[in-house]
Each structure stands twice: as C-alpha cells, then as structure tokens.
Amino acid sequence: MSGPLIEAKDISVKIGDRRILDHIELAINAKEIVTVVGPNGSGKSTLLRTLIGAIKPDRGKIRRKPELKIGYVPQKLHIDPTLPMTVRRFLNLPRKHDQSTIDLALQRAGIPGRAGDAMSALSGGQFQRALMARALLDTPDLLMLDEAAQGLDQTGVADFYKQIEDIRNQLGCGVLMVSHDLHVVMRAADRVICLNQHICCQGHPEVVTTDPAYRALFGTDTDEVLALFRHDPHQHPHHETESETDEKETST
Amino acid sequence: MLDDFMVRAALAGIGVMIAAAPLGCFVVWRRMAFFGAATAHAAVLGVAISLAMSISVFVGVLVVCLAMAIIVTLLAGRGYAMDTLLGVLAHAALAIGLVAVSFLTHIRIDLMAYLFGDILAVGRTDIGVIWAGSLLVLSMMIWRWQATLLATVSEDLAHAAGYRPFRDELLLTISLAIVIAVAIKVVGVLLITAMLIIPAATARAFSSTPERMAVSAGLIGSIAVFAGLAGSWHLDTPAGASIVTAATVLFALVNIAARLKP
Incomplete structure (x- = not known):
C-alpha cells in the first residue's frame, strides 16, 4: 500500500470561542485498526467529524487518498x-x-x-x-466508527470488536474508531491515540498504557486494563514499579 | 373546457399539490413547519411591494420569501431559539406588509384574496405560472432527492458520502419560496402551510418508505382539492378553506382507520 488513506496535517478546530482540537497530526493506513481514546469533551467525535468533512478546521489540511471510500458510523442517529x-x-x-x-x-x-x-x-x-x-x-477503504458499541451489552461489545477485526481482515480496510470502552478497545487496536484536545501520546496499546500522559488521563483504571491486555504477565516484570514512577511524574 | 372556472380551479390546485407534496414531506421530516409558515407570512409584504412598484405579484412574493429565508438562515444560532426568531420575523413581516398595503391608497386591493386565496378566480396565465413553478420545484426535488433525503437523516452521513448538505438545504428553502409564490393565489398565505403539511402528515400513516409518502401526499392533496372544490360549489363555502378542511377530514379518517386496524 502506498501512503496513508487519510492524513491530518496540523489541524486545529474551534467551535465558537472554544478550542476543541489543537495541532492534530494523524495518519491512518490500510489494514490498520486505530482507536482514539480520551475523556468526555476531549474532541474525539469532533476529530472524526472533521476527517469526514462535516467540520471545517480553521487551521491545517486533511489529505485523503484519491477516490477514498469512507464508511462512517455516527455516534447516534x-x-x-x-x-x-x-x-x-x-x-x-x-x-x-x-x-x-x-x-x-x-x-x-x-x-x-x-x-x-x-x-x-x-x-x-x-x-x-x-x-x-x-x-x-460500498466495501469502504476506511471505516470510521464513533462510539459504535453504544447500546450493546457486555458480551455484545466484545463480539462487536471481534467483528470489526473480522471485517478488517475480510475487506483489508483501515479502521478508525472512537471509544471510551478502554478494556475491549485495547485488545482490538493496533494503535491507540490518546486525545485531549491535542494528541497526548500514541502507539501500540501496551506502550500507550504505560505512558505518563495516558495515566494522567485515565488514572488508576489503567492497571486493570493492562492486566486484561497482558495475557502473559511474566513477560513484563517491571509493570508495577513502572506505574508508580509514572504516577509520581505526572502528579508533579 | 378551460373556460369553466371550476376546471381552472382544479388544475391550479393540482398544480400546486405536485410540488407541495414532496416539499411538504421534507417540511414535516425536518420539522420546518414553522419556518414554512413564517415564510408564507412574509408573502403579504411581497404583495404590498409588488403593488407599490407595479411589478408582478409572483416576482415580488418570490423575492420577499427568499429574503426572509436568507435572513432566518443568517440569524439562526445567534442567541435566540429558532422558534422565537421565526415568531418575531413572521409576525413582523405580516404586520409590516399590512401597514405597507394601507399606504397604497391609489390601489384598491382585496387583501382577503391574498390571505385566503381565491382559487375560483385563477385565469389561464395563473395556471401557466403555477404549473411552470411547480414543475420546476418538482424536477429540482427529483434531481436532488437522494442527497436531500440523506442530509435529512443525518448531515454527517451526507458529508461522509461526499455531499454538501448546506446546498440541499438552500435548495429546499428556494423551493419553498417558489411554491409559496405560485400558491398564494390559490390557497393564500394562511393556508399554504396547511397544504404542505396536512397531506404529508396524512400519508405518513400508511407509508413505509419516503417515496411512497411523497406520492401518497400528492394523491391525498389532489383528492382534497377535488373534494374541497365540490364542497365549495354545493355548500357555497370559501374554496381555499374548503380544500384545507377536506384535507383535514382525510387526515382524521386515515388516522382513525390506522388505529382500528388490528
């Protein structure tokens, strides 16, 4: 695959006087599942709506691959x-x-x-x-989901994310989804973007969960998520000491 | 045959309905009923301006309705709720229109004819204008049907599909102004919104898709035109109001029938 499906170059979005997104740099590749996490009001939905063209950024550019077919699932309809x-x-x-x-x-x-x-x-x-x-x-090149698992029960949510992986494997499309469903999301994503107006950190889920910026946003919840994510705890002996130092760093 | 005023009235009424039916559906789906009423009220000001400047009433009403729609669009989201804004503008336009008409001492006009319409007085030229305007609106609706429908369901989905929902909203507004301008002589300012909404609302009760609802609204509206004219003829009632009354009776009957159905 040549180049990313969609690329956000230094986009900033203001709604009224409120700055919602600040200097966002983002690229989604084919066959990649990217999850955007962040607290309420962090601009997750705005980011997706900006990428589909529903909101005009006041700064920056969005570059789409020519003839890009987007499948968009809105938060609510x-x-x-x-x-x-x-x-x-x-x-x-x-x-x-x-x-x-x-x-x-x-x-x-x-x-x-x-x-x-x-x-x-x-x-x-x-x-x-x-x-x-x-x-x-239309067998999209890029699937964008905004809190798509809403209204599903616990097993429904797990099935849903499994299904998204299947769809990605079948269609070879890129997937960009927004969720606050940390537990399941972490398992399904190839890359996690932690958003709070700006991109705090991004990378492989395991790396992101140990990032101080991520921990500052999601706090104590993360250890539980990590435990869930790590199928084999023996591979990660530094887990606990790491998290302690991280928390100290962010609190200062 | 066109010499018969009842035939001309029926042709004029159906001419209005073919555009009012699909447009009325959008007015209902998008909850624009009050917007439609406000624009129609502004038409009185259009009549006054046309008479003062000796231009065609059709043109004057069209221009004022469009201006009204643009003002509403520009003022929307600037502090007042939409219904408050429309309430101010609708009554302002109606009142200013009536004041303006009172200054036109050199012309005697029958304002009642514009408020309630005078379908029995339509001439051949009127029928030509009505059908031309209606067919124009109908073809615009058919041309942009899918895009406008998608934008009505969700603007975000429309954006994602590569459309610009704002354009289709603008087209709806322009269509509304055209329909009001051609319909003012038939049903008048106060009853236009009724002919947009009542047939569409009646059709909802037994339609499973948007397209069926639009076509059914056209049929129901046409039945109301015939029934209203017949009633007006036999009972010597005002024609425009009789048509709206007939549509309301259909609305009630259809809804009662839908409730009784097991």
Missing part, C-alpha cells in the same frame, strides 16, 4: 418518526444496491435478514448494526 424508513431503504441511501450486496452487508454487520424491517422497529443494538451495515455496503 435520530430519524424523525414522521420519516418512514425501512432498513433496505436506509441502505439504499443515497445509492441503490442490489439485493445480494445488501444481504451480505447485513450479515457482516450481524443482523441478517432484517432488510424489510422499519428502522424505528429496531432495538438500540440492531439500529447500531444497521448503521454499520450501511457503512460496509
């Missing part, structure tokens, strides 16, 4: 009850797809055979999967 919409019609928006393509996308997203249902009749989890199916229709 409200379809007005006065707007009748079947799953099939929703998937055919804005372009019509043949039945087999729709069936495949529904199956990949985990709600096979639901094409004829009204969107309003779906449960929260099914609705989220319908959004996912729509994002998968």
